[in-house]
Amino acid sequence: MIEITPLGKINAVFTAPPSKAHTLRALFIASLAQGKSVLRNALYADDQKVAANSLSEFGAKITRKGDDFVVEGTGGEISAPQKPVFTGMSGVTTRFIVPFAALANGKSTIDGEARMRQRPIKEITDALVPLGVECELSDEGTLPVTVHGGNFEGGKTQLKGSESSQFLSGLLIAAPYTKNGVHVKIDGELKSKPYVDITIECMKSFGVAAVNRQYKEFFAPGKKKYAAREYDIEGDYSSASYFFAAAAVTVGKVRVKNLNPHSKQGDKFFLECIEKMGCAVKYGKDFVEVKGGELRGISVDMANCPDIVPTLAVVAAFTDGKTEILNVGHLAGKESNRIKSVAKNLRECGIVVKDSKDSLEIIGGKPHGADIECFNDHRIAMAFSILGLAVSGVRIMQPEVVSKSYPEFYDELAKGLMAK
Numbered sequence: 001m002i003e004i005t006p007l008g009k010i011n012a013v014f015t016a017p018p019s020k021a022h023t024l025r026a027l028f029i030a031s032l033a034q035g036k037s038v039l040r041n042a043l044y045a046d047d048q049k050v051a052a053n054s055l056s057e058f059g060a061k062i063t064r065k066g067d068d069f070v071v072e073g074t075g076g077e078i079s080a081p082q083k084p085v086f087t088g089m090s091g092v093t094t095r096f097i098v099p100f101a102a103l104a105n106g107k108s109t110i111d112g113e114a115r116m117r118q119r120p121i122k123e124i125t126d127a128l129v130p131l132g133v134e135c136e137l138s139d140e141g142t143l144p145v146t147v148h149g150g151n152f153e154g155g156k157t158q159l160k161g162s163e164s165s166q167f168l169s170g171l172l173i174a175a176p177y178t179k180n181g182v183h184v185k186i187d188g189e190l191k192s193k194p195y196v197d198i199t200i201e202c203m204k205s206f207g208v209a210a211v212n213r214q215y216k217e218f219f220a221p222g223k224k225k226y227a228a229r230e231y232d233i234e235g236d237y238s239s240a241s242y243f244f245a246a247a248a249v250t251v252g253k254v255r256v257k258n259l260n261p262h263s264k265q266g267d268k269f270f271l272e273c274i275e276k277m278g279c280a281v282k283y284g285k286d287f288v289e290v291k292g293g294e295l296r297g298i299s300v301d302m303a304n305c306p307d308i309v310p311t312l313a314v315v316a317a318f319t320d321g322k323t324e325i326l327n328v329g330h331l332a333g334k335e336s337n338r339i340k341s342v343a344k345n346l347r348e349c350g351i352v353v354k355d356s357k358d359s360l361e362i363i364g365g366k367p368h369g370a371d372i373e374c375f376n377d378h379r380i381a382m383a384f385s386i387l388g389l390a391v392s393g394v395r396i397m398q399p400e401v402v403s404k405s406y407p408e409f410y411d412e413l414a415k416g417l418m419a420k
Contacts (some may be wrong), residue, residue, distance in 0.1 A: 004388025035228030080106030154178030239416025297321030319364030369393020
């Protein structure tokens with residue numbers, strides 16, 4: 001447990017950590033490429049460690065050198081591991097490794113932590129059946145899953161797209177090593193579209209072009225190979241959102257360096273949201289600066305940006321008026337049910353919240369301190385730590401969970417505050 005020390009108006013400079021999404025995708029793609037890739041300024045958090053270990057089980061050679069990952073790829077020649085591959089709490093690794101395992105000769109078993117065993121996986125195994133791949137799931141339709149690899153021919157398949165875009169990204173990444181490529185039709189609305197944009201961008205950087213037809217159909221060609229390369233990882237807007245939120249809730253000023261203003265990361269949208277709430281946003285060549293202002297409630301569709309919902313909800317607690325966060329039903333399948341965990345903690349802090357299956361309605365006011373239950377969810381811990389900069393008595397009960405995506409979060413927060 002740690003107690004957050006409140007402060008006056010923040011005036012600080014922070015550095016965004018490397019992008020979680022870019023690092024994970026580059027690890028998978030480089031592991032399929034022929035030759036040595038260097039992933040420069042790559043994030044080294046729990047999910048990346050799990051991904052590197054899992055990919056190593058299939059024959060990739062991955063080492064950490066300074067701030068970089070060095071990946072000796074397999075050229076697509078992978079074989080099934082002798083023992084189960086453990087993906088911990090990493091949703092991305094789990095959803096990506098299933099089609100990856102379908103390329104391997106033999107049977108591969110994938111398993112994870114208890115919460116990962118509750119999270120959706122059946123959609124990706126169902127989508128693999130028309131592509132020539134048989135999978136065995138638990139009786140509940142969750143992990144562990146056994147993938148019968150070696151017959152991943154490719155072809156046409158379908159995904160709902162409403163549970164997670166990670167299923168689609170995993171299929172696209174593996175597709176170049178199939179005979180026929182993969183043609184995916186999306187049934188309904190695809191959630192978290194920007195993450196698929198990042199996947200396609202990363203694939204192109206390693207030499208394979210996939211086609212996006214208005215987020216309704218996707219095609220990645222077969223009989224292709226990724227080309228090993230040096231690849232620079234940009235800064236992470238999801239992690240930067242906590243610092244931007246600090247400027248908003250303390251009515252102060254924050255500059256965050258190491259951010260690409262032209263990034264495809266969907267969580268840049270956080271800046272649009274807090275600008276509508278009353279903050280001033282300034283973009284530089286490699287930084288973004290936010291000044292807090294008088295905050296007002298907004299209504300916003302967050303279907304494409306689930307990771308910044310807890311942060312935006314914390315800012316909403318300080319607004320004058322009502323904030324509606326809509327179209328977020330897929331938050332139920334994250335590290336925690338983030339609709340429920342956000343609502344519970346805001347109520348503990350004295351804020352009126354109405355939650356439904358796919359929305360949050362937050363009545364802004366004057367929150368007070370409380371013990372914050374993180375539900376083993378890194379984004380709950382970081383978001384409510386920011387609330388503690390503006391009110392006293394906020395205690396984070398599982399601060400260590402930030403290691404999943406941002407191990408240095410509390411160090412960077414303290415460093416930025418000390419350097420003001």
